[in-house]
Amino acid sequence: MRARWLVLLGCLGIVAVLGLVWAIGHTARPSLPVVLAIVTGVVGLAVVPWTRLAVSRLKAEDEAYQVLRRVVEITILAALAGVGLTLVIFGDSQATAGVMIIAIFSAGALALLGAVVLPWIFLLTRTVTRERAARVRAEERSAMAAHLHDSVLQSLTLIHKRTDDPEVRRLARTTERDLRAWLYGSVQGQDDLVSAVTTVVSEVEDLFAITVELILVGTCPMDQKSEAVVGAVREALTNAAKHSGVQRVSALVEVTGEEVFALVRDRGRGFDLSAHASDRRGVVDSIEGRVRRQGGTAVIRSDVGAGTEVELRMPT
Template sequence: MLDTMPNQEPPSAEDGWETFFRWGPFGLLALGTLVCAATAPALMSRGEVYAAGVLVAAALALQAWWAVKRRDSPRRAPAGIGYYAARTVLAAVLAWLNPFFSIYAVIGYFDAVPLLPPRLARAGLLVTAVTMAGAQAGGLPPGSAAELLLFGALLALNATLVMVFGRIDEKQAEESRAKAATMAALERANARLEQALAENAGLQTQLLVQAREAGVDEERRRLAAEIHDTIAQGLAGIVTQLEVVLVGGDPAAARVHVERAQALARESLGEARRTVHALGPRALEHDALHEALGKTVAEWSERTGVRAEFTATGTVEPLHDEIEATFLRIVQEALANAARHAGADRVGVTLSYMEDEVTLDVRDDGRGFDPLAVPVRGAAGGFGLAGMRSRAERLAGTVDVESEPGGGTAISARVPLVRHG
């Protein structure tokens, strides 16, 4: 306890022990001197009184020196060891002259641990115990067998107290060291936690920037796909109708194709405006998905002259807006590819509502192709199959293509069924 209190206690307790170690010996020496002066006529001879006076002056000088020296002296330094040894000898001699000087000698119990190394501390405590036992027994040396027996008993008692208090001191020192180690570990853990929090904040900022950039890129791709699937296809249809007018000679047929071109132009203009405002398909404004797909397939069939049929199976349910827009765009792209490349006579579109997913199948009996030979992007920079797959993947879905040269083409898209709202 004495070993750790000056360093482990709160500042108020530390200051209290510091004050005791500095001024306590002066107070104990003064108290012991007063008591011994009062009892000197009965216990001391004139020569012993003179000797005690000299020793008290020496002890006072020693305490004054140490009060100044201890400020700059580290724990268990040679100066402190010398001070403890000299004071213990003076206190033992004074207690031999008058047992009441043990009042001064008791200080040896308190500062042995702070001033002495562990082994010397035990010796210092033992010497102090001998001094205290001798004083309590009436003085040293014992004058009779009874006094010797009493001295032995008192010495055993003091030694036992020294061991008990020493053990208590060791346990408290261990607890103090454990607390200090725990506090140090907590400080290190807090430092690591603060560092981790700072790193996490930096990572979060970085992730936010990356997410923002990814969102911008995704929106750009989506906008490009919307333009490709609407405006670009409408313009391609207009070009096709006008080419028929240029090569045909029938004015009535030419008028029909011009009217179709005008209708496509108006539709493309509407899609362009809608793309700017909301990127939502106009065909889904007032119709459910199966109705919009039926109208899209019918209009495409009328425009291209290719027989096309639409079928819906299962229980029709209102789907999430993104799913409906995705399926409509996939059908538009598939029909556009069939008109440009397949040379098909028949096209079939099937929308199937299942328990936990929705599928869309577009089949034609055209010339077919090798899916492995198709580039990621179309030859003219379009999106084609890659655009279909990208749209489906955004909804955790898939697009599969089955085709071979001369064997027609089948495109199957499937996404999880997510109801509207």
């Protein structure tokens, strides 16, 4: 709203300048102090709002703001010096009034040019330079990422798949994950579902030396419902790592407009649900109970020798 009022005042000032120009050519000249007061007020009304608007926009840009201040200070000093010298040399005369009007108008024009136009040109030039440098850095980073992907990452993946040593496999997987995060960027913290699930998967992989093939579709902010899903996914992955007997587990987490859907699957030894109905408290409490308390559903499917699936649905 303040910017809108400044623009309105600036436009009124320009109209006032046009009216003053017309009055100079069509009316009699008043006394010199009156001329000085009228011209100064009208030019100030035309210049000060635009200058204030530029100041409010450029305060965050220190270099451009310093340019603006210097221009305004020099313009004010030049206008005062011109008016003072004119009064000293010519006194109160028709020529004095004309020179004073020209000096004040010239100072106003220079202030508009220097305080409004030049800093914005300065910012535009610097922005173009920064964007060009950023584009060059992005191209260099992309080329480096492609090279590392074709060499180091492929080697780490091959080591991870071929070695039987759990420690070597864990080191290769951790190094690969860190390198991918550095090359392609990663979300840090627990502010959304994607970052939380990614953190859980990383922890389970490092703790149990398994590989989790994770697919993420969409995300949402963390709340009690999302935390329940993340906790249930962690428990499902932990159970798969402990009891399935396989080194590779798949996980899918999808966020739609209506629900959060998660599926954890392994192709391990599985178990008989009916035979374990009375002693599977970890599944009941940590997966089914956690999701059900927040209004969601959990379905566990397992067959001996065919693996286990844990399906979670949480309405958003």
